[in-house]
Amino acid sequence: METPYSTRDTFVPRRRFRRVALAIAAAAGALVLTSATAQPSVAAEPSGSEKVAKLTQEIKELEKEYGGNLEQLRDTRKQAKEALERAKDLREDLDEAHALVAQLAATQYMTNGVEPSIQILTSSDPGDVLGDASLARHLSQSQAAKVRQIATLVTQQDRARREAEKKITQLEKDIKDIAKERTRVKALLKKYKPESPMIGNGGMTSRMVTARDEIEEEFGPFLVIGCTRPGDPLDHGQGKACDFMESSGGSMPSSSRLAHGDAVSAYAIKHASRLGIKYIIWKQRIYDVRSSGGWKGMSDRGSITQNHFDHVHISVF
Known part of the structure; x- marks a missing residue:
């Protein structure tokens, strides 16, 4: 039992x-x-x-x-x-x-x-x-x-x-x-040798000044053009990058300003060789002349500004 x-x-x-x-x-x-x-x-x-x-x-x-x-x-x-x-x-x-x-x-x-x-x-x-x-x-x-x-x-x-x-x-x-792309990039670097930051131009290199002035003349005025950032370890800190703002306050640009940004980035790509442009970032994409394949998507960094929807970033050699 x-x-x-x-x-x-x-x-x-x-x-x-x-x-x-x-x-x-x-x-x-x-x-x-x-x-x-x-x-x-x-x-x-x-x-x-x-x-x-x-x-x-x-x-x-x-x-x-x-x-x-x-x-x-x-x-x-x-x-x-x-x-x-x-x-x-x-x-x-x-x-x-x-x-x-x-x-x-x-x-x-x-x-x-x-x-x-x-x-x-x-x-x-x-x-x-x-x-x-x-x-x-x-x-x-x-x-x-x-x-x-x-x-x-x-x-x-x-x-x-x-x-x-x-x-x-x-x-x-x-x-x-x-x-x-080493061979092609070495040729570019030989053509666009490094430049020293210039006193009187906010620490920008002469190449960045030339690119900024030409884009401003062709497409300006912009709301703001932001270039040198003291302490930035990347191109902004070295005087080799500018942000061409299409809106302010972190807001999404209007359709006309988005089209304007498209035109700016297309111009930068078309004249990259003459101006010594290294890469462009716009609308969460990057176009780097040192690589092949055209525009490439980037990860979501969390905001309109960080994803480059409100400004065209242009870096030079």
């Missing part, structure tokens, strides 16, 4: 509960193992980070050769690093969820405990005790939210991992594409 096991008013045969709890524990363990094997190991993430670090060094070396920062590569590198961080964070969340479900299942089995809600569904009358299948179903349903969380995290983490891999592959491709 079976010895009954009771918790307060709940009456569940000990042997029956052990069978059910063991089944739940085994199912949770299987879920953990299945999800874990479906994901890449944590050790795979550092390899992605190491690859980005190596590519970053390649970018720095290219920038030394190519006469300044390569915004297109910096932008893709930023996207790759953000994707890697998201994949890492989701992996940590997934591991925590796995551990929680496994711990709950193991605790239920080891302590022969019954969830409080089971008491509502059972009675002190042995004839009314739920069958094994019903009890197992209830225990499973009580963890449904956690199981759904794991399923969601598995999907999100896998998507983030694949996105990180995609961004790293794109960065590798962009670096190779730009590296192929």
Whole structure:
């Protein structure tokens, strides 16, 4: 005869509960193992980070050769690093969820405990005790939210991992594409040798002054033309860049001003060789004369100004 096991008013045969709890524990363990094997190991993430670090060094070396920062590569590198961080964070969340479900299942089995809600569904009358299948179903349903969380995290983490891999592959491709242009870029750098900032022109180089004055003459007046920025480590700080503003206060330009910006950027591209223009950024895209392929999209930096919808950025050699 079976010895009954009771918790307060709940009456569940000990042997029956052990069978059910063991089944739940085994199912949770299987879920953990299945999800874990479906994901890449944590050790795979550092390899992605190491690859980005190596590519970053390649970018720095290219920038030394190519006469300044390569915004297109910096932008893709930023996207790759953000994707890697998201994949890492989701992996940590997934591991925590796995551990929680496994711990709950193991605790239920080891302590022969019954969830409080089971008491509502059972009675002190042995004839009314739920069958094994019903009890197992209830225990499973009580963890449904956690199981759904794991399923969601598995999907999100896998998507983030694949996105990180995609961004790293794109960065590798962009670096190779730009590296192929070495001969042409060296010819450009020879033609447009570095210039010294000029006193009396806000620290701009004579080349930037010439480009600014010509664009102002052709398309002005602009709301503002912003050039040198003391302390900026990039082209603005070196007197080799200007922003031609099409609106103010971080607002989206009108349709006529957007068309005006299109005309300015087209003019800069057409006369890039004569004016020594290195790259143009406009409407979340970049046109770099040191690479091939024309306009290339950039990541969302969070605002109209940062995405260059309200101004045309022009940098010179």
